[in-house]
Amino acid sequence: MVNPRHRLAMNVRYLGALLRRFRTTVLMAVLLFGCMPLVYRWRHAPLDGSRVSLGKALRHVYFLLYGQPSLDVDDSLLMLLDMVIPPVGIAVLVDGVVRFAYLFFARHRQDKEWFEVIAETMKGHVVVCGAGRVGYRVVTQLRALGKDVVVVEKREEAAFVSVLRDEQVPLLIDDIRSPQCLPRTNVNKAAAIVCATDDDLANLNIALDARRMNPNIRVVIRLFDDDLVAKVRDTFKAEALSSSSLAAPAMALAALDPRIIHSFRIGTHLMVVSVFEARDGLPGMTISEVRDRFGALTLSMRRQGSRDEWLHPSGETRIQVGDALTLQAEYKDYRQLRAYTMELEAPVYSQRLDSAS
Incomplete structure (x- = not known):
């Protein structure tokens, strides 16, 4: 859900961007309805000698836009204005007002001009190219972190286009x-x-164009070719990620030990995240002792019988029987810790199903 304050701020910024874009229309409206009635009031002299009221002068200017003057003028300047105001007003003012109202009230997500105006209101935002599964998850994570996001997708029928529009994410359908x-x-x-x-080629082209337009922009590239990843990182100074290289450690370790819930690499080090239930070995130790002895960082802790997750418990916290600890460690240290808790071998899947039933 969009925060009401955030929505209001976006609407105000959007209105400001529209006013900047239609400044010619705004200036024309001020000139036409603010200054022209004063000119007619100054120069128009009825037969009885009294000046025309400001309201009648304003009405005359308004109806001139439709070719229906309401005053009978004989002054040369006013006659010239009677001829100039209708075509100029229709060409500049009416067209601008219609487009302004369309963009402000309609706000079609597939409209390129609407998207461009929305993007003008943003600064320090993130541009996500691709509305597939990866792109959608990136957008979801960025929005959860409070970042403004715009999305570009080539195909109208892409998997998450309708979902992103329902979530009011600015989305542009374009190559x-x-x-x-x-x-x-x-x-x-x-x-x-x-x-x-x-x-891959499209991602590289996008990255090169973005870096050319904005040399300071941070570029993150998804690549399928593992050989390109290192080359792009070294020569292009961008964060290049391969889907296969990210998934391979998780899939391999999941096949060996289903207790591992996440894995990733830091250089040559294979890091894993797993949940330990304090039964043997761990009860009585402190969080610091687990870190110093096994190199395992405690990401979270939950006491037995409690549903509250305790993030980053202090080093002096002493572990009790039944505590659930989410630990991060290098894979070899993780194996040593499992051995210390007397559960080195991974549980057999069928046995876990039997115990669950």
């Missing part, structure tokens, strides 16, 4: 490699761009 696409995302003021399409 990301077209010359006008990235400028519409206000990439010059963006903090980062995430290239998450399913085409």
Whole structure:
């Protein structure tokens, strides 16, 4: 759900961006309805010698837009204005007012001009290219962190296009490699761009164009070719991630030990995250002792019988029987800790099903 304050701030910024974009229309409206009635009041002299009221002068200017003057003028300047105001007003003012109202009230997510105005209101936002599974999860995580996000997707029928629109995420349907696409995302003021399409070449093209338009932008590229990852990181100075390299450790370790809930690499070190239930060995130790002895960081802790998760417990906290600890450690240290708790071998899947039933 969108925070009401955040929604109000977005609407105010959006209105400001519209006023900047339609400043010619605003100036024309001020000139037409603010200054022209004063001119008619000054120069128009009825037969009885009394000046025309400001309200009648304003009404005359208004109806001139429709070619229906309400005053009979014989002054040369006013006659010239009677001829100039209708075509100029229709060409500039009416067209601008209609487009302004359309963009402000309609706000169609598939409209490129609407998207461009929304992007103009943002600064330090993140541009996500691709509305597939990866792109959608990136958007969800960024929004949970409070970041402004805009999304670009080439295909209207992409998996999460309708979902993103329902969640009121600014979404542009366009070919990301077209010359006008990235400028519409206000990439010059963006903090980062995430290239998450399913085409390596397209992701690289997007990254190069974004870096050319904004040399300080942080670039994150999703690549399927593992050979390109290291080259892009070294030569392009961008964060390149391979889906297969990210998934491989998790899949391999899940096959060996289903108790491992997450895994990742830091350089050459394979790190794992797992939940330990304090039964043997751990009760009586402190959080600091577990870290110093096994190199395991305690990410969270939950006391037996409690549903509250205690993030980053202090080092002096003493572990009790039945405590559930979420620990992060290098894989070899994790194995040593499992051995210390007398449960080195991973549980057999069928046995876990039997115990659960």
